[in-house]
Amino acid sequence: MLGQSLWKTRPALWSFSKFSPIARKEMHYALDQLASSSSDEQEIIGTPNMNHSVNRVFELHRVEVVETLNTLREQPDKALSFFNRLKEDGFSHDVCTYASIIRILCQCCWERKLDSVLLEIIGREKHLGFKVMDLFEILEEGLEGEDSNLLVRLSNALVKAYVSVEMFDEVIDILFQTQRRGFIPHIFSCNFLMNRLICCGKVDMAIAVYQQLKRLGLKANDYTYGIMIKAFCRKGNFEKVVGIFQEMDEARVRPNAVAYTTYIEGLCMHGRTEFGYEVLKAWRESKIPLDDAFAYYVVIKGFCDEMKLEEAADVLFEAELHGIVLDTFPYGALIRGYCKCGNIDRALEVHDEMMSNGIKTNCVILSYILQSLCQMGRDFEAVNQFKKFTNFGIFLDEVCYNVVADALCKAGKVEEAVELLDEMKGKQISPDIINYTTLINGYCLQGGLARNGHARKAIGLLNHAEKQGLQCEIVMRNMIIKGLCIGGKVREAEDFLDSLPDKCFENDAALVDGYIESRLTKKAFKLFLKLANQGFLVRKASCSKLLSSLCKDGENYKALMLLKVMSDLNVEPTKLMYSQLIGAFFKAGNCINAQLLFDQIFARQQTPDLVIYTIMISGYCKMNLLQEALLLFNNMNERGIKPDVITYTVLINSHLKLNLVSLSSPDAPQNKDKKIMDASTFWREMKDKEIEPDVVCYTVLIDYYCRTNNLWDAIRIFDQMIESGLEPDNATYMTLISGYCKRGYLARALNLFEEMYRRGIQPDMRTISTVDHCILNAKRVVRTGGCQNLPDLHYPELLLVFSLKEGQCLKM
Incomplete structure (x- = not known):
């Protein structure tokens, strides 16, 4: 009885003469209350009088708490209840009280309760005023007889607790500290540590722990060696793996099936599947124990990862001949491989074979098949397969439903796709945010929101998703905004944006995209500047589209301002954007601004690419400024930027046109050879650099010869082009x-x-x-x-x- 146990502590309390009579009286009163209460835990610690008494106990020294816990050694549930109740009522446990309850939990082997207390100490170590290792010093005092394993149990529990919260450095410190005290944790705890290190990607640390434990004299078991085989396989160090097998042989530890199979898996993971397969066959012939099903699976998966699908199919066939019972994983790997390479018909054959062998399919495999069909443009077939699987009673998850919903939307059957939502709910599948996004996108496809009712239905889906407690992503709202604009309902898009209670910058940016798609460039630019003044910049892709629209509309200075805004907000414009604006300036006959923008690229510590150089050269050539074009051409070569056929075609065309002009002038005879030599120089350079002319380049030459009445040379060039394989x-x-x-x-x-x-x-x-x-x-x-x-x-x-x-x- 709890009362009898507490009553025995009363003489010990009187021995503490330093406590005041009032304190001793209150402690006795508390013990009386505990002794007279029911054995039920709630009754022991739940009465108002008990609460009052315990609060008064806080005035006493911790020694009384320790003594009370010691009297409850044989009743760990009562001891833990007493310990927790004191803590709940504000009592600050110290190293002595924690050590007392830990001693009790270790002795009665209550591992889960012990883990909970240790995790509490680990989490609050900075606030408790003592370190975890201080517990060992307290518990070491008075150890005798049956308590000699208590510290080992504590160290095992501490290793598990620290590992569970991935505090690996502290675990290693525990190992060293315990070794100094003359013991080390059990091999099971060490295995747990090393395995978790590998799972967390700390392979080198796991190997270091193993080597240190060997130096400390720890005797490894077959599971320890298996963990090290896995570690070295992860690193691809197969020589060390062979060394581990040799260590096992010397220690007379027989490898288990997991160790052998792990080695085969490691080979397959590192692209050595063919060798792994040879090892598998050799070990099977030698009757070495293997996890056959898993070993064949890793080989099949390895071949599939290397896209050696026929070899994978042969291994699958061999496994079936040996009577090895396979599950969905090897079949799923092969089906996924065929889907990945676009051979969906073969994937369906393997799937049918799997089903005929009595192996149930699953929604993961089916999602591969459905996605592959859609990627190959066979949306109608994907929908039919989905209905076929549904009729068979196969469970299909929200991923499969989403694939088919997307296929229906692309086929313009949005209403049929929306009906899938009700079907999902009927099967207790909760549609997620991706499902709703797909359907909203279906309404937006091809300007669908321009149709009567589609905009209302899309917004209705958005509201329905929010009512389901789903956090509607920004992308869903952006889809509606852009969809309305593309559908010609710009005003509705603006109203929808204004109606959003928690609209954000991304929603405004979506309206910028919508304006661009609707060819409302002025509105897009105005909103772009408004957002920029607030410190927000739309996506680079949106900036590029806006700049392109401005250039098409002849708003080159606004486009230049856009580049400046990007630079001011520390976003570097793309080279494509520079090339578009440079081309626009040349088109407008403004070579000065084109050159300034070109120079600005260098000022920003960048180098123009081939496209920008070619646009500059072409621009100068069209303005008959061949000297500037040649300077740029030489500068490009000096910077190591190799001209391509387009660059040479621009130069050849410009020089040939200039030559035509000179031929029609009075001094044509004296300039003719020089001008022809200039163009032919570029032609020879192309040949020397093995740059093959394209159709445009040949056409330029044919045009020149036709204009200069050299028709037979034009025919020769035309035939030469056809002989080179060009059309x-x-x-x-x-x-x-x-x-x-x-x-x-x-x-x-x-x-x-x-x-x-x-x-x-x-x-x-x-x-x-x-x-x-x-x-x-x-x-x-x-x-x-x-x-x-x-x-x-x-x-x-x-x-x-x-x-x-x-x-x-x-x-x-």
């Missing part, structure tokens, strides 16, 4: 056809025109008009009798020209 485009055909027509080669022009049509290149109106004009000129020559050797003007090529001119598609 002429509309511009190339147009250039050569015009050359033929100018020289009166109507038959050649019509033959080339027919070839162009045969290749599937639709002639534009300019090409058709050129040929038509050539035919009319030829007829005029015939009527005047100027030539008797013209080709027949009524053959099929002429019919083709006339039919195209009239907008008909007449096949030859």
Whole structure:
């Protein structure tokens, strides 16, 4: 009885003469109350008189508390209740009282209660006024006989407690401290520590602990060695793994199935699956114990990770031949591999094989299949597969539902997708924020919010999600704002933004995107500046889109201001943004500002890329400032930026055009060779640097030769282009056809025109008009009798020209 135990402590209390008579009286009164109370824990510590008495006990020395706990050694539940009640009523336990309750819990092996007390000490160590190691000093006093293992139990418990909160440095300190006291924790506790270190990614620390424990004389067991095999496998140090197996052999510890399988898994994890598979087969033949199902799984997964799917399928087939019972994991790995490489049909075959073998599928595998079907554009099939799985009674989670909802939305069946929400709720699946986001996005797709009722339904979904207690993400609101703008409902988007009770900067930024999509560039720029003045900058992608829109509208100075705002807010504009604005300035004939912006890139400690250099060179060339273009070209080369075919084409085209001008001037003979040499220099450079001309570059040369009446050179370049494997485009055909027509080669022009049509290149109106004009000129020559050797003007090529001119598609 608790009362009898407490009564025995009364003589000890009288021995403390230093306490006042009142204090002793109150302590006796408390003990009387405890002794006379029920054995039930609630009755022991719950009465008002008891509360009053315990509060008065706080005036007494901690020694009385320790003595009371000592009398309750045989009744740990009463001792722990007494200890906790004192703490709840404000009593400050010290190292002695904690040591007393820990002694009791260790002796009765109440591990969970002990863990709880130790975690409390660890969490409040800074406020308790003592260190954890002080407990050892208190408990060491008076140890004898059956209490000799108490410190080992405490150290084991401390190791577990520290490891559970990942305080690994403190655990290692415990190991050293206990070793100095002549003992070390049990091997199970050390294994727990090392395994947790590996799980937390502290592999090197785990290895160091193992080596230190070996020096301290700890005898490792098969689980210890298995942990070290896992550690060295994680590091990819397989020589050390072999060394661990040798250590086990010397210590006469037989490796278990986990150790062998871990080695195979390590090989597969580090891209050595083929060798791991050979080890697996060799060990099976040697009758070495293995976790067969897991060993085959890691090999199959390894081959799948290396995208050796046929090898993985062969291993799966072999496992089935050996009668090894496989679960969903190896099949799932192979299905995922086939889905990843786009072979969805093979993935479905493996899935059907798995089901026919009596292995149940799961929602994870099915989500791979559904996602793969959608990624390959087979949304309709994904929906059908989903319905098939549902009819089979297979559980599908919110991920599968979301994949199918997205597929339905893309197919324009948003209402059918919304019905899935009710289906999910009927199956006790709570739709998450991703499901609602997908549906709202479905309404927004392709300007869907422009349709009557769609905007209201999207906002209704948003409100419904909030009523379900879901924290609606900013992206959902942004979708609605942008969707309304794209659908032409800009005013509704502004009203929706104003109605948000907790709108944020990102919502305003979404309206900037919406304005841009709606071609309301002025509004977008105005809101952009407003946000910037508040210290907020929209996303870089939005800045880039806004700058592009400003440049298209000819608002180059506003675009320049946008770049300045970005710089002021410590955001570096992209090189694409610089190139767009430089190109816009050149288009407007403002080469000065283009050059200033180009120089600004250097001022910001950056180097322009090839695109920016090419735009600058092209801009100067179009303004006939070839000297400036050549200086930039040389500067680019000096900085190690290699020109590409576009750069060379710009220079060749500009020099050839200048040469055409010089040919038409009075001093053409003296300038001709020089100008041709300039263009040919760039052509030779391309060849020397193995830069292959593209269609545009060849077309520039063909155009030049046609304009200078060197038609046979133009034909030679055209044939050379085709021989190099390039396909002429509309511009190339147009250039050569015009050359033929100018020289009166109507038959050649019509033959080339027919070839162009045969290749599937639709002639534009300019090409058709050129040929038509050539035919009319030829007829005029015939009527005047100027030539008797013209080709027949009524053959099929002429019919083709006339039919195209009239907008008909007449096949030859």
